[in-house]
Amino acid sequence: xxxxxxxxxxxxxxxxxxxxxxxxxxxxxxxxxxxxxxxxxxxxxxxxxxxxxxxxxxxxxxxxxxxxxxxxxxxxxxxxxxxxxxxxxxxxxxxxxxxxxxxxxxxxxxxxxxxxxxxxxxxxxxxxxxxxxxxxxxxxxxxxxxxxxxxxxxxxxxxxxxxxxxxxxxxxxxxxxxxxxxxxxxxxxxxxxxxxxxxxxxxxxxxxxxxxxxxxxxxxxxxxxxxxxxxxxxxxxxxxxxxxxxxxxxxxxxxxxxxxxxxxxxxxxxxxxxxxxxxxxxxxxxxxxxxxxxxxxxxxxxxxxxxxxxxxxxxxxxxxxxxxxxxxxxxxxxxxxxxxxxxxxxxxxxxxxxxxxxxxxxxxxxxxxxxxxxxxxxxxxx
Amino acid sequence: xxxxxxxxxxxxxxxxxxxxxxxxxxxxxxxxxxxxxxxxxxxxxxxxxxxxxxxxxxxxxxxxxxxxxxxxxxxxxxxxxxxxxxxxxxxxxxxxxxxxxxxxxxxxxxxxxxxxxxxxxxxxxxxxxxxxxxxxxxxxxxxxxxxxxxxxxxxxxxxxxxxxxxxxxxxxxxxxxxxxxxxxxxxxxxxxxxxxxxxxxxxxxxxxxxxxxxxxxxxxxxxxxxxxxxxxxxxxxxxxxxxxxxxxxxxxxxxxxxxxxxxxxxxxxxxxxxxxxxxxxxxxxxxxxxxxxxxxxxxxxxxxxxxxxxxxxxxxxxxxxxxxxxxxxxxxxxxxxxxxxxxxxxxxxxxxxxxxxxxxxxxxxxxxxxxxxxxxxxxxxx
Numbered sequence: 001x002x003x004x005x006x007x008x009x010x011x012x013x014x015x016x017x018x019x020x021x022x023x024x025x026x027x028x029x030x031x032x033x034x035x036x037x038x039x040x041x042x043x044x045x046x047x048x049x050x051x052x053x054x055x056x057x058x059x060x061x062x063x064x065x066x067x068x069x070x071x072x073x074x075x076x077x078x079x080x081x082x083x084x085x086x087x088x089x090x091x092x093x094x095x096x097x098x099x100x101x102x103x104x105x106x107x108x109x110x111x112x113x114x115x116x117x118x119x120x121x122x123x124x125x126x127x128x129x130x131x132x133x134x135x136x137x138x139x140x141x142x143x144x145x146x147x148x149x150x151x152x153x154x155x156x157x158x159x160x161x162x163x164x165x166x167x168x169x170x171x172x173x174x175x176x177x178x179x180x181x182x183x184x185x186x187x188x189x190x191x192x193x194x195x196x197x198x199x200x201x202x203x204x205x206x207x208x209x210x211x212x213x214x215x216x217x218x219x220x221x222x223x224x225x226x227x228x229x230x231x232x233x234x235x236x237x238x239x240x241x242x243x244x245x246x247x248x249x250x251x252x253x254x255x256x257x258x259x260x261x262x263x264x265x266x267x268x269x270x271x272x273x274x275x276x277x278x279x280x281x282x283x284x285x286x287x288x289x290x291x292x293x294x295x296x297x298x299x300x301x302x303x304x305x306x307x308x309x310x311x312x313x314x315x316x317x318x319x320x321x322x323x324x325x326x327x328x329x330x331x332x333x334x335x336x337x338x339x340x341x342x343x344x345x346x347x348x349x350x351x352x353x354x355x356x357x358x359x360x361x362x363x364x365x366x367x368x369x370x371x372x373x374x375x376x377x378x379x380x381x382x
Numbered sequence: 383x384x385x386x387x388x389x390x391x392x393x394x395x396x397x398x399x400x401x402x403x404x405x406x407x408x409x410x411x412x413x414x415x416x417x418x419x420x421x422x423x424x425x426x427x428x429x430x431x432x433x434x435x436x437x438x439x440x441x442x443x444x445x446x447x448x449x450x451x452x453x454x455x456x457x458x459x460x461x462x463x464x465x466x467x468x469x470x471x472x473x474x475x476x477x478x479x480x481x482x483x484x485x486x487x488x489x490x491x492x493x494x495x496x497x498x499x500x501x502x503x504x505x506x507x508x509x510x511x512x513x514x515x516x517x518x519x520x521x522x523x524x525x526x527x528x529x530x531x532x533x534x535x536x537x538x539x540x541x542x543x544x545x546x547x548x549x550x551x552x553x554x555x556x557x558x559x560x561x562x563x564x565x566x567x568x569x570x571x572x573x574x575x576x577x578x579x580x581x582x583x584x585x586x587x588x589x590x591x592x593x594x595x596x597x598x599x600x601x602x603x604x605x606x607x608x609x610x611x612x613x614x615x616x617x618x619x620x621x622x623x624x625x626x627x628x629x630x631x632x633x634x635x636x637x638x639x640x641x642x643x644x645x646x647x648x649x650x651x652x653x654x655x656x657x658x659x660x661x662x663x664x665x666x667x668x669x670x671x672x673x674x675x676x677x678x679x680x681x682x683x684x685x686x687x688x689x690x691x692x693x694x695x696x697x698x699x700x701x702x703x704x705x706x707x708x709x710x711x712x713x714x715x716x717x718x719x720x721x722x723x724x725x726x727x728x729x730x731x732x733x734x735x736x737x738x739x740x741x742x743x744x745x746x747x748x749x750x751x752x753x754x755x756x757x758x759x760x761x762x763x764x
Contacts, residue, residue, distance in 0.1 A: 163533030
């Protein structure tokens with residue numbers, strides 16, 4: 001058992017979400033992550049609710065297993081330590097506003113000249129180029145400007161935010177991909193690269209269907225509630241005790257669904273093909289619900305699953321965290337505190353890999369500057 | 383200029399979205415992607431609307447730059463070709479239902495024995511282990527079961543689907559990360575690995591805040607419309623001509639906002655801290671809108687941006703595709719048809735990297751079996 005990224009050292013200057021999410025994945029795959037934090041307060045999310053035993057569970061969920069050293073990058077002594085860290089690191093990651101690293105004397109050009117093998121990963125709201133590069137952004141701003149809000153929510157109502165912070169998270173994931181690709185290349189060529197990921201760009205990159213539709217038809221799609229915009233039936237339905245999902249993505253599945261529900265619709269020209277079903281989606285929904293309302297969600301999910309039709313419940317987060325499939329996949333892990341006690345729960349690592357450890361616990365999220373001595377000793381051993 | 387993944391060959395057995403999205407990113411970073419499709423019809427998305435010149439713009443948006451060969455993996459002659467492709471490939475990627483590859487005699491154990499350096503990447507609805515491994519899934523099913531729908535939408539209304547197919551896309555992105563990490567390891571050790579990513583696991587992995595909240599408080603959060611659940615003000619506001627977003631993520635930004643809006647609220651105990659603002663979010667929204675309704679979105683976005691406050695429009699997809707920042711970042715590319723004409727638009731590559739090409743065009747999406755001759759010749763040259 002060896003984690004695939006064992007032996008790689010990541011110098012992590014990031015805060016809040018996009019950057020820390022990237023370095024969490026690298027850490028989960030075995031990289032050695034050293035979080036370099038500002039001495040006063042450290043990463044902002046140390047102050048984010050909810051708290052447990054006076055510490056942020058939010059910070060713990062994203063920073064477990066990392067080491068922390070507090071460095072004031074405007075102070076000579078701390079800069080000397082940072083320089084030694086740079087000389088030992090494979091990757092430096094930051095999510096400051098563009099220009100901050102340059103003002104500190106640690107911009108890409110300077111770093112690349114001094115440490116040609118070093119990879120430099122940056123994630124920011126709008127990227128390091130373009131007219132709006134220096135504008136501040138949060139997840140909400142890029143969800144709105146990037147278009148995903150315009151297709152999320154109910155028709156004829158105000159757009160809603162995606163409940164997960166996908167503006168940050170998808171950008172952090174693209175940065176992880178870029179860093180790994182650059183490492184692959186560096187291990188062959190010896191030459192580091194800079195990766196520049198923008199949250200706004202990342203949102204656009206996820207809108208495949210909407211982009212194709214808009215560019216071909218010239219018309220931008222709107223939100224469609226709980227329904228897929230171009231597949232029917234592919235939405236939520238009422239059972240006697242609540243809502244569940246049916247996703248009959250092709251004609252064969254629709255035929256099976258009609259048999260399950262005892263509805264003779266699969267030869268009906270109004271419903272025989274997906275384009276026809278999309279034309280008659282409201283009528284079809286009423287016809288299906290006339291049947292599904294007779295029994296519970298659990299009844300229909302069992303019956304449809306037995307027939308091979310994609311279906312399932314709409315779960316709240318507490319239900320997800322108890323879901324037998326989620327637990328069987330080791331997707332809820334215990335984050336330890338520094339005394340080795342199980343202190344928090346967090347999502348596990350979704351990248352399951354042969355011969356890589358997939359532990360049920362994670363090392364503690366570091367106290368601010370909590371690993372200074374250890375990190376300085378590691379530098380000595382260099 | 384060299385693309386970081388130049389020289390790596392990906393054998394791509396995937397269809398629809400999660401798998402093809404993964405191999406699209408690998409292709410955009412320079413990998414040689416050979417799409418192996420079933421002879422009858424090929425990838426399902428070849429039949430997905432919208433169409434242009436009789437071809438699916440959706441398929442083109444995700445499969446540009448790949449090569450296609452049609453192989454019947456139950457037929458001896460085609461299996462012999464597939465075996466030769468496996469011997470030349472660095473990675474094989476599939477998103478079949480678990481068990482399909484084993485039945486074809488191409489399961490991980492067999493492949494690993496025959497081609498020890500080969501990486502095997504799989505993405506499926508629920509993963510290759512656990513009680514529900516063999517259940518069928520689509521994006522909608524994992525969005526519902528994975529919990530993201532339960533926190534997306536308006537309070538006291540039915541949950542809505544995230545407009546982007548994040549169930550597929552995030553899983554595809556995790557698979558890309560796993561493949562790249564396994565390649566890094568393989569290039570050192572010579573040993574391939576299997577990566578097994580589940581769409582359900584991937585959704586959970588994005589719910590950082592909701593998971594922390596649920597595990598600490600024991601109470602699952604619900605949807606909060608267009609508002610961030612624990613930061614205020616961080617939501618949409620009405621201007622005279624529509625909605626825009628303000629994301630004042632900390633006290634300093636709130637203070638600046640109060641100055642911009644000429645609202646003396648930053649010393650008011652009801653609004654002085656983020657916890658207090660979260661308690662009084664509805665009142666605060668009314669006070670802010672009393673001012674913002676006086677002018678247009680453009681007015682407020684310009685004014686707040688000048689003051690360094692994160693803000694922005696809620697754009698429809700057509701607006702995003704014309705956004706000067708998006709265009710400056712080369713995030714809308716032309717996909718060529720096989721005659722070299724600009725046929726479709728697609729999202730560009732959000733991973734911007736020094737010394738890597740970032741072309742404004744993409745090679746055509748392949749016709750089914752359209753590169754058979756070329757691929758067979760490449761095998762001869764082996």
